[in-house]
Amino acid sequence: MTAPRTESDDRSCRPTPVVDRTPGRRLSTVDRVRLVAEIVAAYAQARRALRRAPIASVLSVLRAQSPPSSQSPVTGRIDEARQLGRAVARTLALLPGDTRCLTRSLVLTRLLARRGIPAKLVIGARAAPSFLAHAWVEYEGHPVLFPGDGSFGRLVEL
């Protein structure tokens, strides 16, 4: 047996593009502005919370005061969740600071929770050819943020 070895660092993911182009309901200008404001507010809240607490606590904060789960058909909610995911990715791409996959996932989780859509934050990793970690959001088993190229093994669902 070779000697055991550990390596530690804060390796994290690179930004990945959202490639799903499913058309969604068009929002009015006012609704778009509201949505962007909501995303920016959720981003600030997520960043602030992440500096102070572990991720599980951050998720509890972001999911707090959520309405009960929506009774509308799952298909419609998946479309709504994907539309929000695209809006989050587009908006955060314009903001300074760390807007990588974990932040995007936290922000989207907040937006979905506010709409009664109970989503899971998934963290995955791959070891080869080089280490890479990635986070995304799933609703009812469907990714609503880009889940990577299929090379990520799931580490945890939160």
Place this chain on the structure above:
Amino acid sequence: MTAPDTVSDTAARLMTSNISVPQHVVYRSFPSETVMLNLETCKYHGLNPTAGQMLDALEQAPCLRDAAIALAERYGQAQSVIEQDMCELCALLLDRGLIEADDSPPH
């Protein structure tokens, strides 16, 4: 006057401890390494395949010594060498909060 032998004290304590991975740590084995994620620190840690197998053995055995015996039998290595390697690995993992060592006697 001699200094207390803290290294061997720690090793002796680890030898009979039940080693477990705390709830805030998740891990997954890949062919080239085992990736551990500490959810409290959001830090990833990589273990080479040997360390990954040791971690698996530690999770399955009631104490480090039993895990070392199992690995020594499987790989035809001296138990003392594997025990020493496992103690060093456990010390590293304990430092990073990736495992917990419970040295209380079993119920």
